[in-house]
Amino acid sequence: MTNLSAGPFRNEKALARLRKRRAADTRFRLYGLSAIGFALAALSLLVFSIGAQALSAATYHVVKYDVVLDAAVIAPKGKDTPDQISRNVDGFYSLVRENLKDTFPDARDDRRSSRELGELMTRLAVLPTARKVADNPTLMGQKITITAPLNDDLDLYLKGAASPQKKVKLGKVVSVEAETGRTYRLAGPAAFKVIESLVSAERFEVGDAVDRQSILLTTGATTGKISDVTTDSAVIDLLTGNADDFKGATPVARLIGIPQSERNVTDQQIAWTLALKDMGRISRVPHLSLLTHTDSTYPELAGALAAIVGSLLTMFVTAFIAVPIGIFASVYLEEFAPRNRVTEIIEVNINNLAAVPSIVFGLLGAAVFLGFFGLPRSAPLVGGLVLALLTLPTIIIASRAALKSVPPSIRAAALGVGASKMQSVFHHVLPLAGPGIFTGAILGMARALGETAPLLLIGMVAFVADVPSGPTDEATALPVLIYSWSTNAERAWEPMTAAVIVILLMFLIVMNGIVVLLRRRFERRW
Known part of the structure; x- marks a missing residue:
């Protein structure tokens, strides 16, 4: 029996090289796992950030x-x-x-x-x-x-997104005494000790000035604003309801950290809103109007219906033009075109066009389709034509790769039994390459669905208040709507923008899901 430990390659140098190679393999695996972990963490952070904002827009107050x-x-x-x-x-x-x-x-x-x-x-x-x-x-x-x-700013207030607020339940109010006008003094043993300690610590400044923080006292539909406070008493300016409602009650203090001068809602509006909510007239319901309303200058009335329909019409025009042209071009270049300098130049330019920035296609569309042909501005027809030019290289490259994956033996067998070149390609090669071709087409359409720059340059950024009925009507698209809403100054547009991003991502997930199903259902491995 041969002793392997005594072999010619069994020496310290060889073992050191082996350990070094194995350490390199381990490091490479760690690098790969780290890259995957980083990518998953970044994706999770993105999804969580968008989802957290969109969750606020899923409901609203009416x-x-x-x-x-x-x-x-x-x-x-x-x-x-x-x-x-x-x-x-x-x-x-x-x-x-x-x-x-x-x-x-x-x-x-x-x-x-x-x-x-x-x-x-x-x-x-x-x-x-x-x-x-x-x-x-x-x-x-x-x-x-x-x-x-409800007004969008008050809606955000009720959701707790408008300004930092802390609720504190106080002790029992024993007596209520009127002072002047709508000013009352509430008293109770240590009823306002928590509030008084916060004021003493200079965390809150109470008073009537709009540049001071507010402490609102609420019981039921009655709300007052504290203007002075001690351990066992507080002076309030009554905003809504009847001051006698405080007697015998244990009110809730709302400590609003931002002064009125820096808020879009006043203390009086907050008091009215709380009273309406206590009366049962305000309720929080699903924000279905986001899918059934068109765009508006008011966040609480705005919806994405026109943009959804505009995107669908644009994708229909894009698919109607890009998919058949891309497939037939790839079939010709791969199966019928002679191998010469002309076809080599065409192939190089197709690969180069796939890397051209999308804004260049927008400039081309604005110059040719709008300037030269005079097609209607902001129409899905023009948007579809521009995006068709954008996706053609992707579809051609993917389709050619699918055709190359079909073994040459399929072609040879078809020709051997008497089929013509045309019959060999369209009856045998093309059906086998179909899953790969349509996978590339759908991925190209998914890329076109998320493009913004070309549509901005052809005017689809216009405000559209009506749902387009055809590809020649004025329209916008989901990516453009996201861009438009994200540039608005009001705080309420932030969750609305996130909600539309989620809608767009759902479309992309569906399209990529179709790709996966097609691949698993029809793909053949050779």
Whole structure:
């Protein structure tokens, strides 16, 4: 029996090289695992960041208003046609404001309070009701309930995203004494000790000035703002409700860390909102209007329906042009084109076009399709043509790779039994390469779906309030809508933008899922 340890290659130098090679293999595996871990961590962070913001936009707050449809207000003489009624926003909005003034009569005689009260709801939120009444005039004179979105800033406040706020439950209030006007003193043994300690520690400044932090005291539908506090008493300015409601109650203090001067909502508006919520008139519901409404200048009314339809129309034009041209071009270049300098130049240029920045295709589309041919601006037809040029190289390259993967024996066998070159390609080679070809086509379409720069240059960034009915109508697309909403200044647009990103990602996931299913179902390994 041979002793391997005594072999000619069994020496210290050989063993050192072996250990070094194995250490290199181990390091390489660690590098690979580290790269995968980093990629997964970055992806998880991205998904979590977008998902956390989009979750806020999944629901929103709506308010109920019971109003009587007074014909003299919503359909005055001379403006009583269905078309005029459907556009009478001011008339329907005035009914809602009157309902709010009836709910909070103290705001009726004060101009500033009346204006702030009206800002609880956006004027255009009554448009669906106006159109409903225009379609059914028999509703005139009847009492109906209008359900409309709450102002976006107040919606964010109720979600806890508008300003940092801390809730503290206080002790029992024993007595309530009126001082001057709507100012009252609440007293109770150590009832306000927590608040007094925060004020003493200079974490909060109480008072009537708008540049100071606010401490709101709430019980039920009654809210007051603390202007002075000690351990066992507090002075409040009553904002809503009846001060006697505090007697015997254990109110909740809301410590708002941002002064009124730095907020988009006032303490009075917060008090009205809390009162409406306590009355059961405010509820949080799924934000389905994000999928059923079109774009708007108000976040609470905006939706992505027009952009979704615009993207689908654009993808239809892109697929109608790019997929057949790309497949036939790849078949010709791979199976029929002679191998000469001309085809080599064509192949090199196709590979180069696949790496050209997308904005270049946008410039080309703006110059040729809009400038030279005069096609309609902001139309899915033009967007589809530009994106078809963008995806053609990708489809051609993927299709040629799929055709190359079919073994030459298939072609030889078809020709051997008497098939022509055309029959060999279209009856035998192309069906076997089909899964790979359509995989490349769908991946190219997925890339086109997420492109923004070409669509911006052909004008699809325009504000579109109507759903396009065809490829020549003015439209926008999901990536452009994301860009447009992300540039808006209001805080409420942030979760809305994240929600549309999620919608776009869902489309991409579906398209990539189709690719995986096609590959598993039809792909053949040779």
